[in-house]
Amino acid sequence: MINFFRKILDYVKLGISDKIARRYFIVNAFDGSLTLLGMLMGAFIVGIENYHVIFGAGMGATIAMGISGLSGAYLSEKAERAEGIRELEKAMLKKLDNTTLSEASKVAPIFSALAHGGSPFLAGLLIMAPFFFGELFSVTRLVYMSLGLCFGILFLLGLVLGKISKENMFLSGIRALAVGIFTAVILYIFKI
Amino acid sequence: MTNGIKLLILDILKPIEPPILEYAQAIAAIDKSYSVSLRVEEIDEKTETVEVIVIGDNINFKKIEEKINKLGGTVHSLDEVSEGKQMINSKDFSGMRK
Numbered sequence: 001m002i003n004f005f006r007k008i009l010d011y012v013k014l015g016i017s018d019k020i021a022r023r024y025f026i027v028n029a030f031d032g033s034l035t036l037l038g039m040l041m042g043a044f045i046v047g048i049e050n051y052h053v054i055f056g057a058g059m060g061a062t063i064a065m066g067i068s069g070l071s072g073a074y075l076s077e078k079a080e081r082a083e084g085i086r087e088l089e090k091a092m093l094k095k096l097d098n099t100t101l102s103e104a105s106k107v108a109p110i111f112s113a114l115a116h117g118g119s120p121f122l123a124g125l126l127i128m129a130p131f132f133f134g135e136l137f138s139v140t141r142l143v144y145m146s147l148g149l150c151f152g153i154l155f156l157l158g159l160v161l162g163k164i165s166k167e168n169m170f171l172s173g174i175r176a177l178a179v180g181i182f183t184a185v186i187l188y189i190f191k192i
Numbered sequence: 193m194t195n196g197i198k199l200l201i202l203d204i205l206k207p208i209e210p211p212i213l214e215y216a217q218a219i220a221a222i223d224k225s226y227s228v229s230l231r232v233e234e235i236d237e238k239t240e241t242v243e244v245i246v247i248g249d250n251i252n253f254k255k256i257e258e259k260i261n262k263l264g265g266t267v268h269s270l271d272e273v274s275e276g277k278q279m280i281n282s283k284d285f286s287g288m289r290k
Contacts (some may be wrong), residue, residue: 091238099261100262181265
């Protein structure tokens with residue numbers, strides 16, 4: 001079992017796909033958070049009183065984003081990898097079937113898909129978490145809590161980006177948070 | 193008792209990834225007696241030419257070739273072999289050759 005994981009890790013290293021996966025993990029988590037931010041703001045402005053409506057819409061969006069990320073990333077990454085192997089075969093003047101490289105090109109898309117689909121799904125699930133206890137609070141309070149979580153996730157993503165780029169983490173977090181607040185303000189102004 | 197191949201020098205072409213480290217580990221793992229050295233001789237956009245030197249007891253060329261193929265490389269030429277009781281380093285005799 002340990003060998004199996006080590007093998008997978010080797011494959012990931014081989015494809016240098018961990019950096020790409022990390023990038024898309026963050027991009028898609030950002031995407032998912034802002035999507036739900038839009039939905040929450042919409043519900044908040046219109047003044048929906050039944051929390052089930054927001055919960056249903058939010059979970060629907062979360063699951064759909066997850067599946068979209070999984071399938072889209074898997075298919076496109078698989079195609080890209082296959083193309084990469086073909087290019088390499090041309091340079092090597094031989095087939096690369098049954099080599100570590102072709103095996104890696106099969107495993108890497110799965111990782112990519114998990115990063116693409118998993119990140120908006122997790123972000124969405126976290127943001128919608130208060131609605132799991134919908135009966136305990138008023139709808140307005142639930143929306144506030146979810147918005148708070150959403151801004152928190154955006155800030156956290158900013159922190160991670162700051163850590164990666166070795167810049168000022170706090171500033172990077174604030175920048176990401178600002179994007180969220182900007183979105184919320186725009187939605188509020190236009191009363192969407 | 194046969195002493196087998198003691199020294200093997202190969203010229204291989206391999207994709208840039210995986211790096212020669214992986215090749216060295218894979219070849220050295222075939223037998224405990226193996227000592228392996230790889231040196232990049234030429235780098236192209238996607239491939240590199242590497243000189244592989246293996247020293248050990250009863251070196252199994254087939255197994256080494258298999259490992260290289262598995263990692264995506266290909267053996268271009270077998271440049272030097274030393275077999276028998278004593279290992280011969282061709283450099284010691286290079287004066288005689290030229």
